[in-house]
Amino acid sequence: MKSRVLVDFKATVLEFSRSPSAIFWTLAFPVILMLLFGAIYSGGGSGNFNLYVQDMDDSEWSRSFLENLTATGFVNVNMINTSLDAQQVITDNSLTNFLIIPAGFGANLSANESAVLEFRKDDSSQSALALYSIIEAVAQQMDPGLQNVSALISIDEKSLVFDDRFKFLDFFLPGVLALTIMNSTVNYMVFTIVEYRNRGIFRKMMTTPLKRPEWLASRILWQMVLGFISLLLILGIGVYLFDVNVTDDLNGVLMTIALILAGTALFTAMGMAVAGLIKDEQGAGALAGAITFPMMFLAGIFFPLEMMPEYLQTIAKVIPLTYLADGLRDSMIYGNMTGAWFNLMVVSGLAVVFAALGTVLTRWKQE
């Protein structure tokens, strides 16, 4: 017996291969995003925040501190001649972020005594807050006091270097994957269902033995295949061009696969619900956009949620995309299986809820 699912799957692939707009949004869009943001955020040491530093200490400690700061990939360190007056330089050049490493910084540390870093910042500037936390983190990391404690716990801890964690592209890559899955799947389902319904293609399908679950299975299967194609594209660019650190741990890989499958199911169901709710093509397209667009910016794809104000963070918590992006970040980058499991459960649970909603809203059989 021929499988109707396969017959429909073949048609789906053919349709896709002949639709330039589908190819663009599903395959080219994530590639462009990766290349664009990769170019902006990568490149040895040319970070996005400019920090002006006056190293009055010029010891091994201070030099290594600055090296670590540069290695985060987040900070562009500009050295200022120590003979100049700091305040004068700041005023003359309208500098916003200025760090002074006082003389004796290294000596104090070597002697296990407290040492002070002086960070002059413009509080109205957003970068100041980020820079402050980066400096703080780097300082903590090389703090001899803390290091002794961690050395006691485990040796591995030292290899967990901060600069890997802080690379923006590491953060960004799983987000782009989540975003692509959402955009591609929601839009595909909405436009396909509305088109097939309005052009009477469903009606024609209904006159054959093809059943709705068979049709759905084929379409979801294709979206999952597309999810994996996007994964490979994004990984290829991220890893080979921009040196993103992706975990190759088997559990992480399996978890990533599970998340892609669950995410595809979730957004397929969401697309069905939207198409079921709104019958005309333009209205459905508008609603799909109204749902996916804010999610794109509120789910912490382009910048970490922690950088957003409290109330936006609250909104982010009820956005499904947040959990897919977080889960993928946990499984692909951080190797945080506990977090990934939690996010997988949330995504799967939401998938079930939306699938029920979508099924109720899009009855195939007419009244």
Added chain:
Amino acid sequence: MVEAHIEVKGLRKEYGNLIAVDGIDFEVRKGQVFSLLGPNGAGKTTTVEILECLRTATAGDVTILGLDLSQSSKIKRRIGVLPQGFNAFDLLTVKENVEYFAGMFEEAVDTDELLSWVKLENRKKDLFKNLSGGMKQRVGIAMSLVNDPEIVFLDEPTTGLDPGARRDVWRMVRNLRERGKTIVLTTHYMEEAETLSDYICIMNKGKIIVRGTPREIIKDHGGSPVAIVRGAGDRGLQALSPNFPDCELAGVDLKIPIPNGRRVSEILNTLDNADVHYDEIVIKKSTLEDVFLKLTGQEFKGGEEDEE
């Protein structure tokens, strides 16, 4: 007597307060071209979509090929459907589209043969979206035959087609009839029903208002033929009205209903004797259109896409 392929008893379909089909009965015999004729909104499509297992009836008994409508998956394997306003996958070719639908059935006929039969053997590799309306409709007819069905439903197969394409569809319907298929046709074209059908049910407002063969219907309900004398004017009217009291003048043309038993030559002689000049005489036989007008008192209106 030839076996019945479709039996419908007391079929009703309500949408809330709206009654789309109001308790109709009919039978379609094997090998027949059966037409449901009526204006838009008469309930034709609702009726056939119930028979095609696309909609559920509110009430009534329907048997198709001896099967109850609850056995829809068995029925679907033995019927072919060209839905109203048919469309297929725009981005698939003609051949891919037909193969898709052939792939939905466990057993299917040869798709190449089918495409030759609908005269699309040279357009197999064209994308569906690039076809003309008539060609699209032929693809649809090919698709409705992939499972070699016993009954073919054609729901307004010629709506929106130009006269040439319409005639192509008619040829195919006649050909299918010769091959022994039972055909259920819905149309709002009187001419189409008249020329193709073995049996016609005229529907209006959810009810069948008249049924029979086209000849029977016209004979019983069509009234007499009408002679139209163009350019006869007032003088013609004066000459004819004593003998033909129903005679009426429209502009300079005379319309004279010819009662049973009277002859056209009578009109000609009367006009000649009175020395009335006229341009031409046309004898118009009664059509289904007249039947409809007579039965409902309303003008027959086709679909809005009707381009004729």
